Amino acid sequence: MILSRASEYAIRAMVYMAEKGGESPTQLKDIAESEGIPFHFLAKTMQVLTRIRLVKSFRGPRGGFTLMKRPDQIYLYEIVNAFDAISQWETTCILGINPCSDEVVCPIHEDWKPIKEEIFKMFQEKTLTDLVGQITAKREKLKELGLTG
């Protein structure tokens, strides 16, 4: 809806890796099956992440991928920007009026701008660690509800 499939898959894959956390590489097959992502498509996605050095790849038996930085140092922005030209959002408009800026007569620019900035901020501030935290917090919450509710 906002991101390309590649960006979506990349984030989910990296969150999955961060969640596992271990020293040993996480395999493509493992990620694809767990996340329900098409194997071959994810393969290409991981290639990009490897190329921009967000992950490191290992071939052969017991190969796979590891994160190149601590998960609290990996921002969603870095991931997303590898697939979607999110840096161009500055002049992007939901009405397809491009380039759209403060100097252009766009009927919705003033309303869309703050929302756009919020989305931008979210990608720039959130790290993999934050997302993993969300997952565990939610698991707890649902568990409680399941027991007490």
Add this chain to the structure above:
Amino acid sequence: MILSRASEYAIRAMVYMAEKGGESPTQLKDIAESEGIPFHFLAKTMQVLTRIRLVKSFRGPRGGFTLMKRPDQIYLYEIVNAFDAISQWETTCILGINPCSDEVVCPIHEDWKPIKEEIFKMFQEKTLTDLVGQITAKREKLKELGLTG
């Protein structure tokens, strides 16, 4: 980026019509040329707007389209919803985790939800009149800047 081209074009077309405001129908050709929208594509788009009775069409010489309601009674939501299933946003996720809700372990749900709701609200509250107002306000502003700055 968020909306389909059809939605984008539909909003722009209707804002254009609202801006003109006159009694006489606005022609497809006029809208398409002024807004830089592919003629034939806009034709299909207008057919949809006609079908859902947001606009009324007139054939033949001096034909075209008129709004079926006062522009301050036409909400963006009505337009957008005709092309994009925006009502499904409730359970839509930027990570492609569907259906995504409060009960699903989605790592970004909590952060995305309020933004999603803001976008939703924007579509539900903004009318064509609001957008036309934005246009004229901006024209004024740019004019001032052009004269004094």
Add this chain to the structure above:
DNA sequence: AAAGTATTGGATTTCCAAGTCCTGAACCCA
């Protein structure tokens, strides 16, 4: 009524993201 104009709507084409396939290269282990 005839001629011309403008929307209607189905059929078709184009385009690009998404997804698939296959061969090669690097690696590990026996």
Add this chain to the structure above:
DNA sequence: TGGGTTCAGGACTTGGAAATCCAATACTTT
């Protein structure tokens, strides 16, 4: 060192949105 495993990467196919095309219909004007 050979066989199996895993990622690399180019080529290809698919699917759906976007755009185009064309004949039909409805209308206006003269």
